Amino acid sequence: MKIGLGGKDAIHALLALQQKAPEAARWTQGDYERLMEDPGGKILVAELETTEPPKLIGFAALHRIIDEVEVRNMAVDPDHRQQGVGRALLLAAREHMLKAGAKRVFLEVRASNKPAQSLYYSIGFAMHSIRKNYYREPDEDALVLALELYPPTVVSSYP
């Protein structure tokens, strides 16, 4: 599996994957295009290289404003879940965003979406706040989770 940057040629596969993941945000082609055109936008894609052309099996849509990043959307193909793809995408996102000068990452997740919450907590996200009745169809609260990227953990050999 390879993690890279998704361009406009990936949008068709992104929409197809999103169809298979109803818990993901329901974006249109235009939503993906706008994020890709935004200087703070980035879509990281996970691809299986064993097929030709490589098969898109996961993505994370990120938006950075100065030193804060939002994970705006994310999904892994149901056939490739619980194999570390989601974690690999978020670890790559963390590296990209640290290099870009980000200091913290936020995201919203449905209160009932336990698999996604487990993934986020395993990366180091912590509860920030609750947005009451944030989601529709069905109505549900959003948990806002935050990951502090800075200052990086300093391992000192002194004394």
Ligand SMILES: CC(C)(COP(=O)(O)OP(=O)(O)OC[C@H]1O[C@@H](n2cnc3c(N)ncnc32)[C@H](O)[C@@H]1OP(=O)(O)O)[C@@H](O)C(=O)NCCC(=O)NCCS
């Ligand atoms: C959430 C999602 C992206 C996780 O992707 P994934 O590739 O299956 O996750 P990983 O294999 O990298 O799992 C990493 C960790 O997350 C947790 N996790 C992932 N899926 C889980 C599940 N079904 N139940 C419990 N914990 C789970 C575990 O802690 C796991 O670590 P472990 O394997 O060491 O136990 C995937 O389930 C998905 O696409 N869901 C639908 C879309 C969605 O919910 N998007 C997020 C909207 S906010």
